[in-house]
Structure formats: C-alpha cells, structure tokens
Amino acid sequence: LAKMLTLIEETVTVEDPALDFTLPGYDIELKVPLWKGILVTITGVSSYVQFVLKAILGSGSTLQAKPFREGFSKVFPNGDRQAFAVEELMKLFGNGDEDCTVETISTTLEADHGFNPESRAIWNLLEIMAEYDASTR
Incomplete structure (x- = not known):
C-alpha cells in the first residue's frame, strides 16, 4: 500500500482533474469572473478549497435557504408562526414517531444537479438521515 501511495504521489498532480475556479457540478464562479476558465x-489549490468550502457551507447555503424561507413564508407567514411555541410547531410539522427509513x-x-x-x-x-434519533430529526 505504501508503494502504491508513493507512486500516486509521484504521478498525480493537482492539475490532473483540470479544475477551474467554478463550483464542481455547477456553473457558479468561485471568484471574480476573470478567474473563470483559469485552471487550479x-x-x-488552497484558495480553490477555501472558495469551494465557502460556496458550499457559507454563501452557497444562504442561496439555498433564501428560496426555501420565501416559499415556506407564503404557506405559513412568519407573523403567524410567532404565535406558536416551538413544541406546538413540532406537533404541527411532525414528530419523532414518523417513519424515517431510507425507503420512506x-x-x-x-x-x-x-x-x-x-x-x-x-x-x-x-442512510445518515435514517439513523437520526427523534430529537435530531
């Protein structure tokens, strides 16, 4: 195994996957537009990794959460939700006794994407979601 890892380290480079400064799987630029098409x-590579993490865990999750909040607020406006305690909202939207198997x-x-x-x-x-206990769900 050590010989195989050494061989890989000697023959594989960061440039091999031909990554550019866009989010993998999307056409989202990770830096200023001038970087689009520039290979990593x-x-x-450290900048690339930081940009990907920021896009996925930082600003990217914000972009995904915003339309969800907007859509949810159309069905159940924020002002109406404030009248309920957390426990009451849990009863409205589900409880820990739901079937949370992989199949379901x-x-x-x-x-x-x-x-x-x-x-x-x-x-x-x-599989990870199905393993959650009731309080985590």
Whole structure:
C-alpha cells in the first residue's frame, strides 16, 4: 500500500482533474469572473478549497435557504408562526414517531444537479438521515 501511495504521489498532480475556479457540478464562479476558465494549480489549490468550502457551507447555503424561507413564508407567514411555541410547531410539522427509513425518505427526495436517486452520495445522505434519533430529526 505504501508503494502504491508513493507512486500516486509521484504521478498525480493537482492539475490532473483540470479544475477551474467554478463550483464542481455547477456553473457558479468561485471568484471574480476573470478567474473563470483559469485552471487550479498547486499554487492556487488552497484558495480553490477555501472558495469551494465557502460556496458550499457559507454563501452557497444562504442561496439555498433564501428560496426555501420565501416559499415556506407564503404557506405559513412568519407573523403567524410567532404565535406558536416551538413544541406546538413540532406537533404541527411532525414528530419523532414518523417513519424515517431510507425507503420512506427516498420517496420524498428529488435528486438534481448531476445526482440521481441511485447516486452513492444520495444513498449516503439517506442512510445518515435514517439513523437520526427523534430529537435530531
């Protein structure tokens, strides 16, 4: 195994995947537009990783949460929700006794952005979600 890892280290470079400064799987630029099409090299790989993390965990999650909040607020306006205690909202929207098996969760999931229902990443997500206890759900 050590010989194989050494061989990989000697033959594989950061440039091999031909990544540019866009979010993998999307056409979202990670930096200023001038960087679009610029390939990631060993000198820029740490910046690339930081930009990807920020896009996924930072600003990217904000972009996803905003339409969800807007849509949810159309169905159940924020002012109306404030009249309820957290426990009451939990009763309205579900409880820990729901069927949260992989099979059940998979019927409500719509894969997108290059994923499909059979993608390993999707199944990993479903398996993790199915393992949550009632309080985590």
